[in-house]
Amino acid sequence: MAKCIKNFESLNLILDACFEHRLDRQSLLIAFGGGVIGDMTGFAASIYQRGISFIQIPTTLLAQVDASVGGKTGINNRYGKNLIGSFWQPCAVYCDSAFLKTLPKREFAAGVAEIIKMAVTFDKDFFEWLETHDLHDETHLTTAIHKSIAIKADVVSQDETERGIRAILNYGHTFAHVIENQTQYSTYLHGEAVAIGIVMANALAQKLGLLSKEEGSRIEALLERYALPTHYDISDPEAFYDAFFLDKKSAHDKITFILANGIGGNDMRNNITKEVVLEALKDVNV
Numbered sequence: 001m002a003k004c005i006k007n008f009e010s011l012n013l014i015l016d017a018c019f020e021h022r023l024d025r026q027s028l029l030i031a032f033g034g035g036v037i038g039d040m041t042g043f044a045a046s047i048y049q050r051g052i053s054f055i056q057i058p059t060t061l062l063a064q065v066d067a068s069v070g071g072k073t074g075i076n077n078r079y080g081k082n083l084i085g086s087f088w089q090p091c092a093v094y095c096d097s098a099f100l101k102t103l104p105k106r107e108f109a110a111g112v113a114e115i116i117k118m119a120v121t122f123d124k125d126f127f128e129w130l131e132t133h134d135l136h137d138e139t140h141l142t143t144a145i146h147k148s149i150a151i152k153a154d155v156v157s158q159d160e161t162e163r164g165i166r167a168i169l170n171y172g173h174t175f176a177h178v179i180e181n182q183t184q185y186s187t188y189l190h191g192e193a194v195a196i197g198i199v200m201a202n203a204l205a206q207k208l209g210l211l212s213k214e215e216g217s218r219i220e221a222l223l224e225r226y227a228l229p230t231h232y233d234i235s236d237p238e239a240f241y242d243a244f245f246l247d248k249k250s251a252h253d254k255i256t257f258i259l260a261n262g263i264g265g266n267d268m269r270n271n272i273t274k275e276v277v278l279e280a281l282k283d284v285n286v
C-alpha cells in the first residue's frame with residue numbers, strides 16, 4: 001500500500017532528482033497521483049532551495065476532494081502520521097474526473113469517506129443529498145466533488161494554518177491516524193481508516209450527548225453503503241489512548257477531539273476525561 005512510501009527515504013529521492021536535474025528556484029514540481037504523491041511532492045517543493053512552486057494534478061477521488069486542496073504537505077515517521085511537514089500552497093490544482101474511471105473500488109470508497117466527513121461536519125443538506133444519491137453515477141459524483149472542494153476551500157480560506165476551524169476537517173482522523181500507524185499503513189487506505197475513525201468519534205459524541213444514536217446509525221449506514229470498514233479491534237485501549245498525544249491537535253497534555261454536533265454541525269472538545277474516551281472506545285470495540 002502506498003502510504004508506507006511516505007517517508008524520509010522517498011522524500012530524499014525526490015530531492016535528489018531535483019538536484020540531479022538542476023532545478024532552480026524558478027522550477028516547478030508537478031504532483032501527479034494520489035494523496036501520498038501530493039503530500040510528498042508538496043513537502044519537497046516547500047523545502048527545496050527554501051521553497052519552489054508546485055501544482056497538484058490529483059488522480060484519486062480522495063486527492064481530488066481533499067488532499068490536493070489546502071496546502072498540507074508532509075511525511076510520516078515511526079511516531080505517527082504526517083508529523084513532519086509544512087503548509088505550502090500549490091499554485092494550481094487540476095481535477096479531471098476522467099482519472100477516476102479506472103480507480104479501484106477501495107480507492108473510490110476511500111475518497112467517499114472524506115466526502116462524508118465534510119458533509120457530516122459542515123452541511124446537513126449535503127449529507128441528506130448523499131443519502132439519496134449514488135456516487136457511482138458520474139453526474140452525482142461530479143456534484144459531490146464540486147461540493148466537497150467548495151466546503152474545503154471555504155474552511156481553508158478562513159484558517160489556512162489550522163489555528164481554529166480547519167481542525168474540523170480532522171473529524172475521524174485522531175482515531176484514524178492511530179489505526180494507520182498501528183497497522184503500519186499497510187492494512188487500510190487512509191479513507192478507510194477515516195471511516196472507522198468517524199464511527200469512533202461518533203461513539204464519543206453520543207456519550208457526550210452531541211449526536212443521537214439514530215444520527216450515528218445514519219452516518220454508519222452511509223459509510224457501509226460504500227463498503228467502507230467501520231470497525232477496528234483495539235487490542236490495547238490504553239496504548240490506543242496514549243497514541244492520541246502524538247496528534248498535532250493535542251497541546252499541554254490535552255487532546256482535542258473533533259466531534260459531530262448533530263448532522264451538519266461540529267464541535268471541538270479538549271476537556272473530555274480519559275474514562276469517557278475509554279468507555280466510548282469500549283462501546284465500539286464489541
Ligand SMILES: O=C(O)C(=O)C[C@@H](O)[C@H](O)[C@H](O)COP(=O)(O)O
Binds near residue numbers: 066069082
Ligand atoms: O486539510 C486538512 O486540514 C485536513 O485535515 C484534511 C485531512 O483529510 C487530511 O488527511 C490531512 O492530511 C490530515 O492532516 P493532519 O494535520 O491531521 O495530518
Ligand SMILES: [Zn+2]
Binds near residue numbers: 066114173190194
Ligand atoms: Zn484525511
